[in-house]
Amino acid sequence: MLTGKVAIVTGSGRGIGKAIAIALAEQGANIVINDINMEPALKTVNEVKKMGIQALFVKADVTNEEEVNNMVKTCMDTFGKVDIIVNNAGIVHTKSLKEITPKEWDLVMAVNLKGVFLCCKAVFPFMMDQKSGKIINIASVAGKRGGGLLGNSAYAASKGGVIAFTKGIAREGGKHGINVNAIAPAFTETDMTKDIDLEKKETIIKLVPLGRTGRPEDVAQAVCFLASSWSDYMTGEIMDVDGGLMMD
Numbered sequence: 001m002l003t004g005k006v007a008i009v010t011g012s013g014r015g016i017g018k019a020i021a022i023a024l025a026e027q028g029a030n031i032v033i034n035d036i037n038m039e040p041a042l043k044t045v046n047e048v049k050k051m052g053i054q055a056l057f058v059k060a061d062v063t064n065e066e067e068v069n070n071m072v073k074t075c076m077d078t079f080g081k082v083d084i085i086v087n088n089a090g091i092v093h094t095k096s097l098k099e100i101t102p103k104e105w106d107l108v109m110a111v112n113l114k115g116v117f118l119c120c121k122a123v124f125p126f127m128m129d130q131k132s133g134k135i136i137n138i139a140s141v142a143g144k145r146g147g148g149l150l151g152n153s154a155y156a157a158s159k160g161g162v163i164a165f166t167k168g169i170a171r172e173g174g175k176h177g178i179n180v181n182a183i184a185p186a187f188t189e190t191d192m193t194k195d196i197d198l199e200k201k202e203t204i205i206k207l208v209p210l211g212r213t214g215r216p217e218d219v220a221q222a223v224c225f226l227a228s229s230w231s232d233y234m235t236g237e238i239m240d241v242d243g244g245l246m247m248d
């Protein structure tokens with residue numbers, strides 16, 4: 001489905017990002033693995049390489065413009081193009097409004113929202129020149145619901161920002177052949193969610209018509225669809241991968 005394509009996946013050292021990198025590679029795409037943590041990311045690189053697919057690691061903090069631009073430059077220098085970017089790197093925050101500090105708020109916004117902005121800004125000129133590109137932003141149902149399942153209001157605001165930003169640049173990208181879509185997962189089993197207590201998890205599952213939590217692979221498969229030509233007439237779409245939680 002994606003043979004010969006080139007994809008950057010941010011935060012792909014573990015969790016949903018890792019599953020996305022592996023799923024895109026299974027479909028034939030060469031992958032730039034990005035993360036701030038080198039060790040797990042190199043494991044993802046090795047797993048992809050074992051599949052006979054080209055993969056390289058670029059350490060970059062998505063909040064840092066210079067590092068993001070360097071990541072995209074490395075991709076261009078190595079592969080000569082960037083067909084797909086999946087903006088997945090993110091952090092969760094759970095403190096109440098009373099407890100959260102402005103510094104903590106800024107960090108959530110920097111990683112979850114500014115990081116998406118910087119990565120989109122970095123790839124956009126190349127995708128415009130190519131007259132094609134697929135941008136997939138990993139939002140969250142928190143961005144629609146105002147949090148409440150896992151993340152707090154800061155997390156929800158950052159993901160709501162990703163949803164609005166996705167629609168905004170989908171409008172800009174359309175005439176250049178660039179599709180921009182987002183995925184809104186609900187509770188998904190990763191390191192980010194591993195410390196949640198069982199009682200809360202069971203409460204969440206009761207809200208989900210399909211009766212289970214999400215798996216990283218559930219999100220990864222939706223990403224493959226949005227990265228492929230099968231979704232060529234979709235842009236500005238926010239695709240829920242949530243077991244039916246939202247149905248909005």
Ligand SMILES: NC(=O)c1ccc[n+]([C@@H]2O[C@H](COP(=O)([O-])OP(=O)(O)OC[C@H]3O[C@@H](n4cnc5c(N)ncnc54)[C@H](O)[C@@H]3O)[C@@H](O)[C@H]2O)c1
Pocket residue numbers: 010011012013014015016017034035036037060061062063088089090091092111115138139140141150184185186187188189190191192193
């Ligand atoms: N797990 C869930 O229930 C869930 C639900 C909805 C949305 N999401 C979103 O999915 C994405 C992935 O979540 P996950 O559960 O796999 O989380 P995770 O914590 O398991 O993995 C996140 C990865 O991003 C990397 N990262 C963090 N900050 C970074 C930065 N500044 N620059 C580059 N990389 C950075 C981390 O090192 C890590 O490898 C996030 O955007 C998250 O908000 C997760």
